[in-house]
Each structure stands twice: as C-alpha cells, then as structure tokens.
Amino acid sequence: MLVARDLVRRYGDLTAVDGVSFHIDPGETFGLLGPNGAGKTTTISMAAGLIPADSGSVTVAGEPMGPGEVHVKRHIGLVPQDLAIYPELTARENLMFFGRLQGLRGQPLSRRIDEVLEIIALTDRAKDPTKEYSGGMKRRLNIAIGLLHEPTLLILDEPTVGVDPQSRNAILESVEALSVGGMAVLYTTHYMEEAERLCDRIAIIDSGRIQAEGTRSELITLTGGVDHIRLAGAGQSAATQAALRALPAVEQVAADGHTLTLTVRDAPTAVAGIVTTATGAGMTLSEVEITRPDLESVFLHLTGKALRD
Amino acid sequence: MRQLWTMTASDLRQRVRDRSVIIFALVVPLALMFVFNLTLGGAADQSLDPVTVAVSAPADDTLAPILIASLTQVDGVDVTVDEVSADEARDRARSGTAELGVVIPEGFGDAVRQGEETVVAVTEGDGSGLESDILLTVMQGVLAQLSAGAVTAAAGAQSGVPAEDLGALAQQAATQAAGLNLTEGEAANEQLSIAGALVAGQAGLFLLFTVGFGVLGLIAEREQGTLARLRSMPMRPGLIVTAKGLVSFILGFVATGVLLTAGSIFFGVSFGSPVAVAVLIVCAVAAATSLMFIIARAARTAEQASALQTILALVLAISGGAFFPLTATGALDTVLGLNPIAAFTRGLGITSGGGGLGDIGVPVAIMLTFAVVGLAASRLVPDRGRDL
Ligand SMILES: Nc1ncnc2c1ncn2[C@@H]1O[C@H](COP(=O)(O)OP(=O)(O)O)[C@@H](O)[C@H]1O
Ligand SMILES: [Mg+2]
Numbered sequence: 127m128l129v130a131r132d133l134v135r136r137y138g139d140l141t142a143v144d145g146v147s148f149h150i151d152p153g154e155t156f157g158l159l160g161p162n163g164a165g166k167t168t169t170i171s172m173a174a175g176l177i178p179a180d181s182g183s184v185t186v187a188g189e190p191m192g193p194g195e196v197h198v199k200r201h202i203g204l205v206p207q208d209l210a211i212y213p214e215l216t217a218r219e220n221l222m223f224f225g226r227l228q229g230l231r232g233q234p235l236s237r238r239i240d241e242v243l244e245i246i247a248l249t250d251r252a253k254d255p256t257k258e259y260s261g262g263m264k265r266r267l268n269i270a271i272g273l274l275h276e277p278t279l280l281i282l283d284e285p286t287v288g289v290d291p292q293s294r295n296a297i298l299e300s301v302e303a304l305s306v307g308g309m310a311v312l313y314t315t316h317y318m319e320e321a322e323r324l325c326d327r328i329a330i331i332d333s334g335r336i337q338a339e340g341t342r343s344e345l346i347t348l349t350g351g352v353d354h355i356r357l358a359g360a361g362q363s364a365a366t367q368a369a370l371r372a373l374p375a376v377e378q379v380a381a382d383g384h385t386l387t388l389t390v391r392d393a394p395t396a397v398a399g400i401v402t403t404a405t406g407a408g409m410t411l412s413e414v415e416i417t418r419p420d421l422e423s424v425f426l427h428l429t430g431k432a433l434r435d
Numbered sequence: 436m437r438q439l440w441t442m443t444a445s446d447l448r449q450r451v452r453d454r455s456v457i458i459f460a461l462v463v464p465l466a467l468m469f470v471f472n473l474t475l476g477g478a479a480d481q482s483l484d485p486v487t488v489a490v491s492a493p494a495d496d497t498l499a500p501i502l503i504a505s506l507t508q509v510d511g512v513d514v515t516v517d518e519v520s521a522d523e524a525r526d527r528a529r530s531g532t533a534e535l536g537v538v539i540p541e542g543f544g545d546a547v548r549q550g551e552e553t554v555v556a557v558t559e560g561d562g563s564g565l566e567s568d569i570l571l572t573v574m575q576g577v578l579a580q581l582s583a584g585a586v587t588a589a590a591g592a593q594s595g596v597p598a599e600d601l602g603a604l605a606q607q608a609a610t611q612a613a614g615l616n617l618t619e620g621e622a623a624n625e626q627l628s629i630a631g632a633l634v635a636g637q638a639g640l641f642l643l644f645t646v647g648f649g650v651l652g653l654i655a656e657r658e659q660g661t662l663a664r665l666r667s668m669p670m671r672p673g674l675i676v677t678a679k680g681l682v683s684f685i686l687g688f689v690a691t692g693v694l695l696t697a698g699s700i701f702f703g704v705s706f707g708s709p710v711a712v713a714v715l716i717v718c719a720v721a722a723a724t725s726l727m728f729i730i731a732r733a734a735r736t737a738e739q740a741s742a743l744q745t746i747l748a749l750v751l752a753i754s755g756g757a758f759f760p761l762t763a764t765g766a767l768d769t770v771l772g773l774n775p776i777a778a779f780t781r782g783l784g785i786t787s788g789g790g791g792l793g794d795i796g797v798p799v800a801i802m803l804t805f806a807v808v809g810l811a812a813s814r815l816v817p818d819r820g821r822d823l
Binding site for chain 2 (some may be wrong): 171174175176194196197198199202203204207209211212214215219223226227228229273281
C-alpha cells in the first residue's frame with residue numbers, strides 16, 4: 127500500500143529524517159514509535175505528500191507520492207497531530223468543507239457526513255461551532271475528517287495527545303475497528319501501550335532513523351529478553367516439569383514449591399498449550415501469570431534512553 | 436476550480452462570522468476618518484501662529500519619528516520641532532520657550548506594535564493656545580491610528596481576535612471624535628480636498644491591513660494545523676495560496692469600495708467616475724495583496740507577520756500621505772510617487788477632478804508594477820516557514 131525508501135529531510139543543519147525506509151501492506155496497521163522530535167511528523171509529511179523529500183521516494187498504491195501528485199492523494203486520509211479543524215465552523219461545515227475538497231458532493235456527501243457523525247458520536251452537536259467543543263470532541267472530529275472519503279490508507283499523527291483516558295480509549299477502539307474493516311493505517315505515537323495494542327508491525331524511530339522494525343515479539347527478542355509464565359497450583363511433579371520442558375516454546379522450567387516459572391518464547395501464543403499440558407500432567411492451576419519485556423525496554427536497549435522523559 | 440471556490444467561500448464565511456474583518460476593515464477606519472476630519476478640518480480657516488515643540492524621543496525607536504513627523508505636517512500650523520532630552524522638554528514648555536513639551540517614552544514603538552499601553556507625556560506651556568490644542572488632537576489621532584493598525588494586523592494574521600479589544604478600539608476612536616466641531620476643510624493640494632485626501636488615505640492605509648485577512652491567514656492555518664490537512668487533499672498545492680490571494684482581493688475590494696462610498700457620503704467628497712475608481716481600487720488591492728505574499732513567506736509566526744505588516748503598512752501609508760498630506764519635492768517626491776498608496780490617492784485626485792479611465796494611466800501603471808514586482812519578489816524571499 128505504501129513504500130518509503132531512504133527518505134531524507136533536512137532543516138538547515140538538522141537532519142530531521144535520515145534514511146527512513148518502511149512499507150505498509152493493505153489492511154495492515156503500522157506504527158512509528160518514537161519520542162518527541164524523533165522525526166515522526168516529518169516522515170509522515172513526506173509520506174502524505176505535504177512536503178518534498180530531500181532524497182528518497184514514497185509510493186502509494188504503486189504510484190509515486192509527492193506534493194504535486196494530486197491523483198495519488200485520493201488514496202490517503204491524513205489526521206494531523208494538530209487539531210486541523212476550523213474553530214468558527216460547525217462540525218458539519220468542517221466535514222462539508224473537507225469532503226468537497228476531496229471531490230465528494232451532493233447527496234453522497236451529506237449521507238457520508240451523517241454516517242461519520244454517528245461513528246464519532248457528534249450527531250447532537252453537529253450544528254455547534256467547533257470552538258465550543260471539548261478537547262476529546264475536537265480530536266474525534268479531527269479523525270472523522272480523515273475518514274470521510276474512505277481512504278485506503280489512513281495516516282494518524284499522535285491522535286491521542288492531550289486526550290482524557292476515556293476519549294483515548296474510544297479513539298483506539300475506532301482505529302482497531304478500521305483495520306478490521308481492511309483499511310491500512312500508519313500510526314505514530316510516543317505511547318508504547320498504543321503501539322503495542324494497535325500495530326501489526328512497529329518501527330522504532332529516534333533521531334530521524336529507524337532503529338528497529340518488526341512485530342512486537344520480534345522487537346522484544348532484540349533485547350535478548352524472554353517471556354516468563356508463572357504457574358501456581360497443586361499437584362506439580364517431576365513429570366509435569368518434563369512434559370512442559372518437552373514443549374517447543376518452553377526453554378526452561380524452574381520449580382519453587384507449588385509454583386513453576388517457565389522461560390518461554392512468545393508467551394501469549396504458547397500459554398494455551400502450556401496450560402493444557404500442565405493440567406494434563408496432573409497439575410491443578412490456581413493462577414497463571416505472564417510477564418514480558420515491553421517496547422519501553424526495547425527502546426532503552428536500542429538507544430540508551432527512556433522513551434518518555 | 437470548484438476546490439478554489441470552496442476554499443475562498445469558506446474563508447470569507449469565517450471572516451464574516453468572526454466579525455474581525457467588518458470591525459477592522461470598516462468600523463475602525465470610518466471612526467478614524469471622523470476623528471481626522473475633525474482635527475484637520477478645524478485648522479483650515481483660521482490664521483494660526485507658528486509653534487515650537489520640544490520633543491524627547493528614544494533613539495532608534497521605529498514609530499516615534501512618525502509621531503514627530505505628524506506634528507510638522509499639520510496643515511495650516513507652522514511647527515518647529517526641537518529634539519531635546521526629556522527633562523529639557525518639560526522645562527522648555529514650563530518656561531515658555533516652547534508651546535509644547537512632548538516626552539515619548541523608552542520602548543514606545545514596541546509597546547504600540549504589541550498593542551500594549553504606553554504613555555506619551557505632554558506639557559503645555561502657559562502661553563499656548565488653539566495651535567497646541569490642534570497638535571495635541573493630531574497626536575492623539577496618530578496614536579489611535581498606530582495602535583488600531585497594530586491590533587488590526589494582529590487580528591488579520593491570527594484570525595480570531597479578542598472581541599473586547601475590538602470594541603474598545605472602535606469606541607476609543609469614536610469618543611475622541613465627540614465634542615469637536617465639524618468644519619469642512621479647504622483643498623489641501625491641487626487634487627483632493629482635505630476630506631477627500633483623508634478618506635482616500637484612510638481607505639489606502641486600511642487596505643494594507645484588510646488584505647492581511649486573506650493571505651496572512653496562511654500562517655494561521657500553518658499554526659493551527661489545517662494547512663497540513665489542506666496539503667493532503669487531492670489538489671494542486673498552488674490552489675491553496677491562490678484561494679488566499681482571492682480572499683485578500685475580494686475583502687480588499689469590497690472594504691475599499693465601501694469606505695470610499697461611505698466617506699463620500701459622510702464628508703461630501705465626490706471621487707468621480709465609478710468605473711475609473713473601480714479600476715484604481717482593483718490595482719491598489721493587487722499591489723497590497725502582493726505585499727502580503729512577501730510577508731507570508733518571510734514570517735515564521737503570526738506575530739512576526741503582523742509586526743511586519745504593521746511596519747510596512749505604516750511606512751507606505753505615511754509616505755503615501757495617508758496620515759497627513761506630505762509636501763515633498765525633488766527626488767523624495769519621485770520616490771514617494773512610486774508608492775502604491777500615493778498612486779492610489781493621486782489616481783483618486785484625477786478622477787475626482789473629472790478624469791476618466793484614459794487619465795489614470797500613470798497611477799495604474801505604478802500600482803500594477805508594484806503588484807508584479809511584489810509577487811515576483813515574494814518568490815525570491817527565502818521561505819522561512821518552509822512550506823508555502
Ligand atoms: N519546519 C521545521 N523547521 C525546522 N525544524 C523542524 C521543522 N519541522 C521539524 N523540525 C525538527 O525536526 C525534528 C523532527 O521533528 P518532528 O518530525 O516534528 O518530530 P516528531 O513528530 O517525532 O516529534 C525536530 O528536531 C524538529 O525540531
Ligand atoms: Mg510530531
């Protein structure tokens with residue numbers, strides 16, 4: 127859906143984006159995770175054709191993307207980091223305005239506006255100027271405008287910044303729903319939990335460079351970190367331990383009284399088999415706990431810095 | 436084409452809705468016309484004594500010279516300005532060796548430009564009379580105009596103005612007008628009557644602010660994030676800038692047209708052939724709009740843009756004779772003649788004297804040249820915001 131190759135963008139002496147490459151498949155949610163100033167916004171500004179790259183290239187749906195590429199831009203919906211809405215206009219007027227610029231008009235546009243207003247739960251307030259909205263409402267409208275023309279690639283730049291936990295959850299849920307609906311999503315954030323929850327693949331970006339890229343578990347193996355599953359309950363024996371050790375995902379089993387601690391690869395995938403095996407080998411479980419290294423530790427490992435300061 | 440109109444119409448709708456344009460492009464200049472007509476008009480039919488003013492001004496202040504120059508340019512009063520220290524200014528007024536002592540405070544220009552309060556201290560000598568009263572009113576008018584200009588520029592660049600500020604300004608201008616007697620002035624130069632020059636000058640000055648509501652809106656859009664969204668839309672990037680230029684153009688044309696019409700109704704001025712006047716307005720608006728493109732490229736923030744706009748507008752307006760009729764000679768006259776505001780005023784002088792389309796070739800050429808050169812120059816200015 128999108129292929130970025132060796133993107134470079136300089137501001138004076140500063141190289142904001144320094145050789146960034148990645149690709150997003152149709153229907154995939156791809157995350158750019160990095161701290162403030164890492165180069166996320168600059169990267170997606172090139173991906174969305176807002177600014178030209180100093181070198182490198184972007185293609186969307188197989189066609190080259192750039193500031194003058196009018197046709198390709200129809201494929202993308204952009205949700206900028208800043209609230210890109212007009213305060214004097216109502217929600218409906220904002221949607222109408224950007225919908226017309228996208229080339230929609232008449233009945234189909236009105237119908238689609240009703241639809242997205244419903245999705246973001248703003249139907250009741252659609253006729254109020256957006257300057258009277260709460261932060262969460264503005265964020266929701268900001269996202270809705272990006273969705274209006276049903277793009278095949280939605281680009282969201284830190285859409286939950288400055289939002290209360292409830293609205294944030296609503297936003298994350300709607301992004302999840304979109305990817306289920308088959309839309310490709312490029313999602314930037316400096317919140318590790320959001321990247322973990324939403325993204326099929328994640329690129330960790332810092333100082334304008336992609337430090338590592340892969341699925342969550344692929345990234346975590348980079349730290350050499352492994353998952354642990356702790357099983358507590360009655361009836362564990364040497365036989366239980368042997369049965370568990372025989373599982374391919376299990377690397378190590380340590381016993382401590384009624385508790386077994388397993389070192390495993392990809393705990394969420396392995397846990398079902400482990401529970402079945404342990405129960406089958408005579409153990410009655412009262413507690414199962416998974417602990418895994420997170421992306422925070424990956425970032426620390428790669429850059430020597432904390433993700434958030 | 437549809438997208439261009441969508442953007443232009445939406446912008447116009449927003450500007451009308453937040454009322455900033457109506458207040459700054461129409462109400463404030465009209466109020467100022469009244470103030471100035473009253474102050475300048477009163478002086479014309481009396482014989483007045485020469486006056487000496489002792490002025491203290493901070494060195495390197497950008498706006499203080501404007502205030503001082505305004506004193507020497509008052510029609511009908513022969514004014515000598517002595518630049519002295521602050522203490523001396525007061526002493527000379529008290530001792531009677533000057534009719535007025537004026538102390539312009541440190542940081543005056545910056546305060547005015549940022550719309551902050553600043554106090555110009557004036558000491559009136561014992562023997563002072565009508566002449567110094569006239570000078571005082573002129574100074575007040577100029578101060579009101581400077582701060583109105585600054586706030587207008589800020590409003591234009593930031594789109595969305597504190598309503599209290601607008602009201603206060605308009606009111607201030609209006610109350611200053613109360614209590615003075617309206618007297619129709621005599622012709623200040625061979626072209627326009629005092630009232631005519633005043634109306635034309637105010638229209639010209641505020642045109643330089645009004646056009647900011649379009650093009651300089653680009654900077655506000657950059658800051659509020661909507662520019663990024665616009666640039667992601669399936670349309671040529673140049674369309675966004677063109678729409679802003681069109682908004683500037685429409686607002687400038689309508690506001691100037693209304694001001695000239697209202698001015699001619701209230702002050703009994705006739706500007707002559709409507710077609711020729713319309714052509715002059717179109718050319719002046721084109722020149723003013725091209726200036727905005729330069730500012731939009733050069734400024735990083737809305738604040739920088741409004742500061743730049745204020746300075747350029749005041750310089751052009753003053754040298755174009757919008758504050759007070761300038762009587763320059765020789766080389767200076769030629770330079771001033773290239774000023775689009777001066778050309779606009781001259782053009783209106785020609786039409787009001789009965790000239791038609793065929794007679795306004797020179798001012799039209801000056802304004803159009805300014806517009807073309809300005810537009811070309813704006814392409815050469817380094818794009819400090821890096822995305823216009
Ligand atoms: N228009 C610009 N002019 C100068 N520097 C910029 C500009 N935009 C971004 N930068 C710089 O580029 C770097 C990356 O910025 P950005 O892409 O916004 O990071 P992020 O979105 O990850 O927070 C930062 O150091 C930022 O200051
Ligand atoms: Mg950013």
